[in-house]
Amino acid sequence: MSKRALITGITGQDGSYLAEHLLDQGYQVWGLCRGQANPRKDRIAKLIPELSFVDGDLMDQGSLVSAVDLVQPDEVYNLGAISFVPMSWQQPELVTEVNGTGVLRMLEAVRMVSGLTKSSGGGPPRGQIRFYQASSSEMYGKVAESPQRETTSFHPRSPYGVAKAFGHYITQNYRESYGMYGVSGILFNHESPRRGAEFVTRKISLAVSQIKLGLMDKLHLGNLDAERDWGFAGDYVRAMHLMLQQEQPGDYVVGTGAMHRVRDAARIAFEHIGLDWQEHVVVDPGLVRPAEVETLCADSGNARRELGWEPEVDFEQLMRMMVESDLRQASRERDYRQLLATGSW
Ligand code: NAP
Numbered sequence: 001m002s003k004r005a006l007i008t009g010i011t012g013q014d015g016s017y018l019a020e021h022l023l024d025q026g027y028q029v030w031g032l033c034r035g036q037a038n039p040r041k042d043r044i045a046k047l048i049p050e051l052s053f054v055d056g057d058l059m060d061q062g063s064l065v066s067a068v069d070l071v072q073p074d075e076v077y078n079l080g081a082i083s084f085v086p087m088s089w090q091q092p093e094l095v096t097e098v099n100g101t102g103v104l105r106m107l108e109a110v111r112m113v114s115g116l117t118k119s120s121g122g123g124p125p126r127g128q129i130r131f132y133q134a135s136s137s138e139m140y141g142k143v144a145e146s147p148q149r150e151t152t153s154f155h156p157r158s159p160y161g162v163a164k165a166f167g168h169y170i171t172q173n174y175r176e177s178y179g180m181y182g183v184s185g186i187l188f189n190h191e192s193p194r195r196g197a198e199f200v201t202r203k204i205s206l207a208v209s210q211i212k213l214g215l216m217d218k219l220h221l222g223n224l225d226a227e228r229d230w231g232f233a234g235d236y237v238r239a240m241h242l243m244l245q246q247e248q249p250g251d252y253v254v255g256t257g258a259m260h261r262v263r264d265a266a267r268i269a270f271e272h273i274g275l276d277w278q279e280h281v282v283v284d285p286g287l288v289r290p291a292e293v294e295t296l297c298a299d300s301g302n303a304r305r306e307l308g309w310e311p312e313v314d315f316e317q318l319m320r321m322m323v324e325s326d327l328r329q330a331s332r333e334r335d336y337r338q339l340l341a342t343g344s345w
Pocket residue numbers: 008009010011012013014015033034035038040041056057058059078079080081082083084098134135136137186187188189190191196
């Protein structure tokens with residue numbers, strides 16, 4: 001019989017790639033969706049027609065118990081979160097509720113439906129449901145060492161990072177307290193043409209496509225010197241799945257090991273359309289964060305050795321892929337507008 005997976009955050013970037021990957025592996029996949037008439041649900045339902053949906057919200061314990069009970073999943077992937085870091089200074093309590101306490105609620109739902117009570121200690125993992133938590137390199141914050149690995153201590157620099165650290169530790173605690181098969185993937189930044197427009201790589205690729213078509217001229221960015229280890233989301237969802245297929249549960253760092261600055265992302269994207277980024281990028285101090293994570297770089301040695309995971313797309317390929325995708329979309333929209341304006345169907 002095929003395995004069943006429940007994904008929270010199904011309408012997000014990673015949810016869509018993970019769902020496609022699991023469907024390819026022969027899974028039945030349910031996405032947890034919140035809200036009344038969520039427009040992002042319609043979009044993902046069109047993109048992946050094989051998906052099933054179940055209602056639920058990480059703010060609502062009862063809805064999560066009902067969802068897990070209804071789906072009876074073999075694997076739960078908890079990807080749901082408010083994932084834009086600056087939002088966590090604007091609404092710290094909400095972000096803590098969703099990204100921190102929301103993890104606890106999801107773990108409780110899994111524990112209750114699995115009938116798990118306290119662990120007698122040691123032994124193989126118990127319960128039928130395996131749980132994946134979307135932890136983040138943002139937990140490393142002001143980094144204690146470079147590159148960062150599973151044993152590097154956390155020093156989060158945003159309410160987002162603090163909430164993610166809670167989610168990380170509570171997942172570890174349910175593993176130790178109840179013997180649950182619960183793991184966290186400490187994923188470094190990963191991007192794609194499906195990335196939200198608020199994140200810097202997509203902000204750049206969207207702007208570049210608009211500039212190419214003469215629809216805008218200047219792109220406003222914040223800290224150009226921030227360094228990130230950027231990879232392709234399609235590669236990273238393979239690591240999530242692999243983590244739940246191991247005999248023993250464990251946490252893994254996932255990243256490429258290559259670091260680039262924000263200014264490199266801009267340079268590559270503008271070069272791809274034959275323009276000089278310095279003529280179009282404007283630094284806006286208002287976009288600089290109250291406490292910045294200056295540098296992040298992954299040591300994914302454990303994931304490579306133990307999971308057999310390797311990324312396939314490098315940073316240059318990633319930026320070019322995103323620019324190409326946004327250019328295609330922007331050109332289609334421009335052509336459509338021209339057709340409407342001229343009436344020449
Ligand atoms: P994303 O595109 O922003 O998607 C976030 C998802 O969370 C959306 O589907 C959103 O659903 C859902 N969500 C928000 N609030 C919710 C709530 N109260 N209850 C249930 N679902 C809720 O994020 P992503 O890039 O796919 O990232 C997936 C996960 O990995 C997140 O937990 C993120 O923090 C973490 N992460 C991401 C990266 C990265 O570089 N992408 C790196 C490390 C960790 P709606 O449509 O209803 O808003």
